[in-house]
Amino acid sequence: MSTPLAILGIFGDAIDFIFNAREARTGGAEVGGLGEFASLTGKHLLVTVAAVGLASLVALPLGLYLGHKRRGGFLAVSVSNVGRAVPSLVLIALFIAFLGVGFANVALALALLAIPPILTNAYVGVTQVDRDVIDAAVGQGLTDGQVMRQIELPLALPLIFGGLRTSVVNVIATATIAPIAGVVTLGDPIISQSVYGDAGKLAAAIVVALLAVVAEVGLGAAQRAVTPAPLRGTPGATRRGRFFVKTAGKGLSTS
């Protein structure tokens, strides 16, 4: 362990673990190091993308359609409310109990977790589009499909991205328990602490946290990029502006 890191104590040791492989606590194997963390992170992201992709496939069209018809608001909102209350652990546990283990099952379980924010945000995004704008568009002879594609979808994009962002962050967090269901993600050093030791467990916790923060910030930037300029504003400068977008972006404005 290099000296500057040693000052940080166990956290320094954990950072060292990410970069340099060492012998497992239980002996006989090399653990840690960039190579292993790269592959664990890769698997973590793969299962995340699969889950969010799957969830988007279901939730986006449904949310856009319900929003367009201005129907099923109760469904969209209560799905998201109950979704928050179901502990992710229970969800994974139920999946193991009823369906079994493996990549597909884990991706499916995580997708269920990812659906509510995407669904709610797509729905709310579309319903927030100004009625007058749509009436004007219809008056100009746009068909239903054209209204959805050319008016509602672009205007709802910021909120849709907000929903995706929430889902991605949630799924990254929950994919940590995937190793108990046959998928070796960054949760492995946390769960198999007897092999990886304290340093490995902490190292994995740090990487998962970083991954989530990077996803949050990155998708936040993407959300800003797709937000029409007049709606952006600067943080804190106006009474609404970005702040309002962000609030809705997290799907937080219920009631």
Add this chain to the structure above:
Amino acid sequence: MSGALGSIPLLAQGGEGFVRNRESGSGASCVSDDGVCPAWIVDHFDRYMEPLGRHVLLTVVALAIGFSISFTLALLAHRRRWLIAPVVQLTGILYTIPSLALFFLLLPITGRGFLTAEIALVSYTLLIIFRNVVTGLDGVPSDVVDAARGMGLNDRQVLWRVEIPLALPEIAAGLRIAATTTVGLASLAFFAGAGGLGDPIYADLNFKSNVLVAGGLCVLLAIALDLLVLAVQRLLTPWTRAVPA
């Protein structure tokens, strides 16, 4: 092979009537098959009461502390707008850190137990509540505030008699989201040795009755808290009741 190791009897002797017979046909009961067994659930409901109580405690304490912190911050930021951005960014990062990771990041510092779990749970409520309080206060129409000032109310009176009451629905909405989220997250608190309904869930993941009851209690608790906050809000803001939810 060394005799002592090789000769361990697997089932044989010992027991002296202690070993129950599970081999006969009757063995395949709902319970030993890990099924969903209503009778078992009714008979054993009491064993979930202690974890449930603990879960309630974890959640309520986290909400109370989280609300105090973020409400204070929001009141400060309401007048000093520059505070909003840094507070949102900081609590946003806290909100983003996965709970399981946060528990383990805290363990070397605060050790196992209630405190560690509470720090994590509280940190997740901050962003949600702060944001809703600020948005709620911002949503108060400025002519209402002006009218209040015109009637001679000072800043403090305007805040407590006009702005906060009018922001209550939004504040309550934030509290409701924080409540359901915290109930869910508290089911991971047992990783930090703080108990809660995660304890029985994880103790027997195979037993469907067990997972269903403990998980179901989580959901019911979330709904109960949600309705409780809603009810209090309706009581405090009678003028919103005429408007359909």
Add this chain to the structure above:
Amino acid sequence: MKQRHLRLLLVLALVALAAVGLTACGSDDSKSDSTSTADGASTETTTTASDAGGAIVSNAANGKVTLTIGSKNFTEQKVLGEIYAQALQAAGYTVKKQLNLGDEQTALKTLKQGDIDAYPEYTGTALLSFFGVKTDALPHDPAAAYDEVKADFAKQDLVALPPTPFTSSNEVAVTQATAAKYGLKNISDLAKVADQLTLYGSPECRQRLDCLLGLQKTYGLKFKKFVPVDLSQRSKVLSGGQADVSIVFTTDPQNKRDKFVLLKDDKGMFPPYNSTLVVRKASFDKAGPDLATTIEAVNAKLDAAVVQELNARIDLDKETPEQAAGEYLKQFGFVK
């Protein structure tokens, strides 16, 4: 309107729940610890098995000593922790419990920090995980393993009390059908067929010398695939047909119920895994002689069959560890 109905229903459900909760708490307060049903209902005249060293005698002097008993986070550990906690309570000690500590590293750290005074650990686990003993240097005699563990713990100011008769090793298990199909008796018989077989084990198994890593290194086995699953799935994946081979524990009740074939460790890869209660030196001195005497007494009856039964009562019959431990102590006459 519909929403109103739903809400009303929910409120009713909650009220019912709360009522059940209250009554449950009420009965808890009365602390009817020996929830004696049919079997113990008769008066206290009959002592079940007084031949087993007799009942534990309560020593009032022990009351001022508080002992916190810990355990790791799986069934067998919890029931052992309960047995020790209840036995020490019977001996007059003031006892607290922390029976869900996580894995062995967490348990050991908690012990060293003084948050607990004792927890049961397996000799083999201690050798491999704590003391870095390499597989080829592992002792195969339970007594030798205990002596080595005891000496190593002593260097860290920890006292390892004499071990249990039972050993709870990792085992390589297959179904009867698989064993018959490939003619499997010993682990080394897997060599020629392993590449057609899927192995299931806990996530940590992959890199442990007393698990997949050891099977690869000591036996040269190359499985078609290794699937990590939660420890609790180890029997289910085998009986359910997903796994061809699964790593189970010697004392798992499912081994017996589902008639698994446990392959013989013909190259001596697994060390003995007898359980020893590890106590902090300071607590050991403070507690006086009744501590060791009590533990040795209750350990005496913990053979493989009894421990398998205790696990069965929890994993299959869904009793709590507390209940099962109480029944054990009662059945063998340690408490009345």
